[in-house]
Amino acid sequence: SVNDETGSGPAVASPNHGGRAPAYLGRARFDWLIVGAGFAGAVLAERLARDLGKRVLLIDRRPHIGGNAYDHLNDDGLLIHRYGPHIFHTNSAPVADYLSRFTDWRPYEHRVLAQVDGLLVPIPINRNTVNRLYGLNLDEAGVEAFLKSKAEPVETVRSSEDVVVGAVGRELYEKFFRGYTRKQWGLDPSELDKSVTARVPTRTNDDDRYFADRFQMMPLHGYTRMFENMLDHPNITIALNTDYRTVAREVRHDRLIFTGPVDEYFDFRFGKLPYRSLRFRHETVKQEWFQPVGVVNYPAEDVAHTRITEYKHLTGQSHARTALTYEYPSAEGDPYYPVPKPENAALYRQYQALADSTPNVHFVGRLATYRYYNMDQVVGQALSLYSRLAEAEGGTRAA
Ligand code: FAD
Numbered sequence: 001s002v003n004d005e006t007g008s009g010p011a012v013a014s015p016n017h018g019g020r021a022p023a024y025l026g027r028a029r030f031d032w033l034i035v036g037a038g039f040a041g042a043v044l045a046e047r048l049a050r051d052l053g054k055r056v057l058l059i060d061r062r063p064h065i066g067g068n069a070y071d072h073l074n075d076d077g078l079l080i081h082r083y084g085p086h087i088f089h090t091n092s093a094p095v096a097d098y099l100s101r102f103t104d105w106r107p108y109e110h111r112v113l114a115q116v117d118g119l120l121v122p123i124p125i126n127r128n129t130v131n132r133l134y135g136l137n138l139d140e141a142g143v144e145a146f147l148k149s150k151a152e153p154v155e156t157v158r159s160s161e162d163v164v165v166g167a168v169g170r171e172l173y174e175k176f177f178r179g180y181t182r183k184q185w186g187l188d189p190s191e192l193d194k195s196v197t198a199r200v201p202t203r204t205n206d207d208d209r210y211f212a213d214r215f216q217m218m219p220l221h222g223y224t225r226m227f228e229n230m231l232d233h234p235n236i237t238i239a240l241n242t243d244y245r246t247v248a249r250e251v252r253h254d255r256l257i258f259t260g261p262v263d264e265y266f267d268f269r270f271g272k273l274p275y276r277s278l279r280f281r282h283e284t285v286k287q288e289w290f291q292p293v294g295v296v297n298y299p300a301e302d303v304a305h306t307r308i309t310e311y312k313h314l315t316g317q318s319h320a321r322t323a324l325t326y327e328y329p330s331a332e333g334d335p336y337y338p339v340p341k342p343e344n345a346a347l348y349r350q351y352q353a354l355a356d357s358t359p360n361v362h363f364v365g366r367l368a369t370y371r372y373y374n375m376d377q378v379v380g381q382a383l384s385l386y387s388r389l390a391e392a393e394g395g396t397r398a399a
Pocket residue numbers: 035036037038039040041059060061062066067068069083084085086087088089242243244245259260261278336337364365366367373374375376378
């Protein structure tokens with residue numbers, strides 16, 4: 001292996017080939033070329049190779065596998081996530097079972113506090129949030145009545161503003177959601193689909209978990225190790241630092257799975273699909289702990305970052321120091337988030353129609369299907385594409 005960061009694992013070629021496919025790839029023949037070694041690409045590589053015996057070339061233009069879920073030890077030996085905090089949660093037993101073939105788990109329930117009015121209070125808004133912010137001592141029924149008295153329901157909930165104002169009223173909306181959303185997306189919540197802020201529920205009880213899913217856990221040895229185990233198969237060849245453009249014509253393959261941005265695949269034919277980016281500032285501080293929970297959100301607009309992550313809460317690692325990541329939203333940079341709003345959905349539909357009519361190419365994952373998907377949803381999407389592919393092969397195999 002020539003990839004230091006992923007350690008011992010699958011055979012990984014990390015060629016420095018100056019924009020051309022390395023010669024050995026040109027000599028080989030592959031059943032499938034898979035572009036992108038994140039969840040979408042890795043699940044399909046694993047299934048096609050292990051279950052159907054296909055020869056797969058998996059490429060990524062980054063120097064590592066794992067896509068945005070990539071984690072690694074930093075210079076201080078602390079396990080961090082290069083692209084921001086990734087917490088695994090799902091209601092899908094098949095998805096959890098599938099990934100459990102490649103990793104053991106550490107139970108972890110994610111908790112988030114928001115800095116509002118100089119206090120650190122639970123987000124999602126719950127009973128404690130209301131009582132602490134307003135100096136009250138309401139029970140559940142009391143909080144329900146309080147929020148109902150504040151809420152300004154709209155007839156048709158369309159935007160990310162409507163969702164929150166309709167549930168908790170304008171004041172709490174402005175304290176917790178308006179500034180955070182404007183920073184994160186560069187858009188006012190009134191311009192974003194309701195699905196964005198609807199990711200965060202409102203509660204009247206004391207449940208302070210960020211997610212309510214049945215399964216909530218972290219891969220015991222990290223995401224990268226889990227990906228290494230998935231991809232450790234003789235039929236899978238991995239080429240890192242390798243862009244699709246450099247190998248498209250030179251590597252012989254029958255079929256293609258593309259998990260990068262769909263507009264890029266089609267040379268931006270209908271124009272650029274907006275993706276939101278982030279800049280991450282990673283740092284280690286020389287103290288054992290920095291903040292009481294894994295993530296603290298900063299909704300105030302006069303603070304540049306949206307949130308700070310302290311990984312030891314997520315990973316369970318013991319260490320005298322602690323590693324943090326600050327997130328600064330940005331229009332420029334790697335595409336991380338599709339931007340859910342009606343015009344973008346319409347533009348995506350044009351690309352989707354083109355994708356659907358492109359033979360022998362399948363588009364899957366968060367960037368290629370322009371969906372604000374969590375990891376488990378991408379795994380589910382990839383497994384269901386796999387089922388269709390396997391069925392078309394005439395087999396009766398299931399994932
Ligand atoms: P990606 O992980 O983006 O992988 C696509 C890969 O394709 C990339 O590695 C890219 O380099 C490669 N690629 C693209 N184009 C090309 C090309 N032309 N040639 C070669 N390679 C190419 N989900 C959760 O479930 N829980 C969380 O807590 C969570 N937190 C998140 C926090 C942040 C800051 C972000 C950005 C996302 C978070 N997610 C979370 C979502 C999660 O990252 C995605 O659901 C998942 O990683 C998507 O997998 P994917 O394979 O579709 O895409």
